[in-house]
Amino acid sequence: MKNNGWWVFLCMMLAFVAPVRAEVNDNLTAISAAFSTGNSSKGLAIVRQAFADLSPGQSAEATTLIQSILADAPVELSGQVVVTAIEGNPALGNAILAAFPVLARQNNSQS
Numbered sequence: 001m002k003n004n005g006w007w008v009f010l011c012m013m014l015a016f017v018a019p020v021r022a023e024v025n026d027n028l029t030a031i032s033a034a035f036s037t038g039n040s041s042k043g044l045a046i047v048r049q050a051f052a053d054l055s056p057g058q059s060a061e062a063t064t065l066i067q068s069i070l071a072d073a074p075v076e077l078s079g080q081v082v083v084t085a086i087e088g089n090p091a092l093g094n095a096i097l098a099a100f101p102v103l104a105r106q107n108n109s110q111s
Contacts, residue, residue, distance in 0.1 A: 054092060063098060
């Protein structure tokens with residue numbers, strides 16, 4: 001009987017995670033499409049909203065999201081993408097910067 005409780009808990013967790021993961025994938029697709037068509041302002045707006053939608057406790061998701069976005073973003077927009085992500089959710093700023101060990105070390109040394 002005790003094992004049934006864990007299965008219920010696991011199923012409930014998966015039910016909550018699946019919609020969040022689908023939304024992140026939709027955001028990545030929209031961001032990639034905007035950047036690939038040269039519409040950087042639309043891409044940056046979607047980046048800002050994608051990070052604004054994350055809760056402060058989703059630091060792992062923020063790290064993964066910024067890495068995924070930058071993999072598709074034009075190199076010349078990399079800085080703007082990182083700044084826009086942090087502006088979208090300042091509470092996740094350290095997690096976003098932690099995605100890049102060199103930036104994280106510089107940020108910690110300036111504190």
